[in-house]
Amino acid sequence: MAYSANGNEPDYYAILAVSPAADEETIRQAYRRLAREYHPDVAGDAGAEPMKRINAAYRVLSDPERRREYDLKRLGAGVAHHSATPSRPASRRSAPPTAPTAASTITRAEGPLQLYRQIDTRDRALSALAFAQGDTLLGLGFSDGRVEIWHLASAQRVTLLQLRAALSSARAGVLQEIRLSPSGALALAWGLNLGTHVWECQSGQMLWSAAFSGPSGAMDGILLDAPPMVRMALPAAPLALAEGDPFHWAEQGRLATDIWTRPLAGAVAPAWAVPLRCDEPAPPQGRDGRGWRIHLRALSWDGEALLTFSTGPASANISNASIVHLWNLRQRGRLGTNVPQRQGSIVIPARALWYPVAVSATAAIFATQFEGREIRLYNLHTSQHITLPTGPVAPEARMLLSPDGALLALAPPDQRRVELWATATGQRIQTWDLAAPVAALSFAASGGKPTLAIARNDGLCEIWAAG
Numbered sequence: 001m002a003y004s005a006n007g008n009e010p011d012y013y014a015i016l017a018v019s020p021a022a023d024e025e026t027i028r029q030a031y032r033r034l035a036r037e038y039h040p041d042v043a044g045d046a047g048a049e050p051m052k053r054i055n056a057a058y059r060v061l062s063d064p065e066r067r068r069e070y071d072l073k074r075l076g077a078g079v080a081h082h083s084a085t086p087s088r089p090a091s092r093r094s095a096p097p098t099a100p101t102a103a104s105t106i107t108r109a110e111g112p113l114q115l116y117r118q119i120d121t122r123d124r125a126l127s128a129l130a131f132a133q134g135d136t137l138l139g140l141g142f143s144d145g146r147v148e149i150w151h152l153a154s155a156q157r158v159t160l161l162q163l164r165a166a167l168s169s170a171r172a173g174v175l176q177e178i179r180l181s182p183s184g185a186l187a188l189a190w191g192l193n194l195g196t197h198v199w200e201c202q203s204g205q206m207l208w209s210a211a212f213s214g215p216s217g218a219m220d221g222i223l224l225d226a227p228p229m230v231r232m233a234l235p236a237a238p239l240a241l242a243e244g245d246p247f248h249w250a251e252q253g254r255l256a257t258d259i260w261t262r263p264l265a266g267a268v269a270p271a272w273a274v275p276l277r278c279d280e281p282a283p284p285q286g287r288d289g290r291g292w293r294i295h296l297r298a299l300s301w302d303g304e305a306l307l308t309f310s311t312g313p314a315s316a317n318i319s320n321a322s323i324v325h326l327w328n329l330r331q332r333g334r335l336g337t338n339v340p341q342r343q344g345s346i347v348i349p350a351r352a353l354w355y356p357v358a359v360s361a362t363a364a365i366f367a368t369q370f371e372g373r374e375i376r377l378y379n380l381h382t383s384q385h386i387t388l389p390t391g392p393v394a395p396e397a398r399m400l401l402s403p404d405g406a407l408l409a410l411a412p413p414d415q416r417r418v419e420l421w422a423t424a425t426g427q428r429i430q431t432w433d434l435a436a437p438v439a440a441l442s443f444a445a446s447g448g449k450p451t452l453a454i455a456r457n458d459g460l461c462e463i464w465a466a467g
Helices: 012-016 024-038 040-061 064-076 246-252
Strands: 113-120 126-131 137-142 146-151 156-162 174-180 186-192 195-200 206-210 220-225 228-235 256-263 276-279 293-299 305-312 321-332 340-348 353-359 365-370 374-379 385-388 398-401 407-411 417-422 427-433 438-443 451-456 460-466
Touching (some): 012 040, 024 040, 024 174, 040 064, 113 451, 126 174, 126 451, 137 174, 146 174, 156 186, 174 220, 186 220, 186 228, 220 293, 228 246, 228 293, 256 293, 256 305, 276 321, 276 340, 293 353, 305 365, 321 353, 353 398, 365 398, 374 407, 407 438
Parallel strands (some): 126 438
Antiparallel strands (some): 113 460, 137 146, 146 156, 174 186, 186 195, 195 206, 220 228, 228 256, 256 276, 293 305, 305 321, 321 340, 353 365, 365 374, 374 385, 398 407, 407 417, 417 427, 438 451, 451 460
16 A cells, blocks of 8 residues: 555555546546446455555545645645646756655665666656657656657657547546557557547657547557557447447447557558457357456557457356457458457466456566466466466556566555566566655566666656666
8 A cells, every 4th residue: 555654644646546636527537447447346356455445545535625634644744735726847848867866765676677767757647658669768658648758868858748638528537558659759648538649759740539448458559660550459349439438338348359450641441440359259158248358458569469368257167267368460260351360378267367467568478466376477379387476466566577578577565666576587686665656667668678667656757777
């Protein structure tokens, strides 16, 4: 659990992943998003404790008087205070990196990664990160819909982009994910009630936008440079449903995945609107798919593979199973030209696999908690697995894999600590103790020398790289 500066009071803003400057509607939307994600009908027993914390945070922050008293306690404890009305710094021009201040000090164990660069945005809304594959550019996403592109060598911000609210909704939105194309020429971002947007980074020109968005894990997207195009993995339900209630859209499409590919330059042929269809195996005879749900859709870095993680009936003999499929989007199965072929599968009874989860760049390696006692990495090509002796990890912990799956970064539940594990040896090789909770993690996309970006909810982003 995240705590305020006094060490006793929970940091309710961090629990709901909103800025202390968030208005009532933003807080309500954040609560709604998290409640759907951790509701017992979705997360099972693993969602009980997170839901207690989420409910406690919402009870305080949704009540003006309670929130006022809570903010006063935070102010007295030395936590930066923000008014209920969001404000912007007078100038957001980037500055050269400076030596770490007392507030940004990180205590770390000896390990292979060294501090390479600091970016101090001074913005507590920092919530998402993405590298370009050349590792020269880093995208920073903020929960209010802003996207900044930074040049790492000079620590200079080169572009500022902004998600516009979905046309069909005047409600406040929350940015969820950002992606950069391999060269960094294109940026993709999506968020609840903010829709999905693609820009040309150099000019800031918006190339394409759509009103759909979904709960965390329900959708994924990648960008390609030559030719420029966007590929999206979405719930198999009419896109128009996403413009109203994204949770209803995800629920309606919970049994399959649609793969949409749209060109971003030149003539756009109507064929782009015919998706590839990845259907989960049919439920046993007499069942209507009730209880089956895809929790995660993850595209490979090149858009040629898709990983899906779902729970539900797998066969007449195995029920309530954890199921992982790897789909080859270039090869078609026997059922039709728009039906990709499954390249590998894992079926584990009794929902033994659960959050946190992470996927490698090729989508062939899937990391997950196994039976609440360790982290396992499954190779979807060989069906073999290796184990990391992490002990129990709370489902809300942050976890990600390096592009080749050789390293795993894990931020435990308090989110003030990051651990780095070598998957080949099963050893923890580095630990960071942070002065503020983790807001986002990202490995560099090139697969060259290991590089890890750690963003904190005080607005500081640090890039750690192998020497």
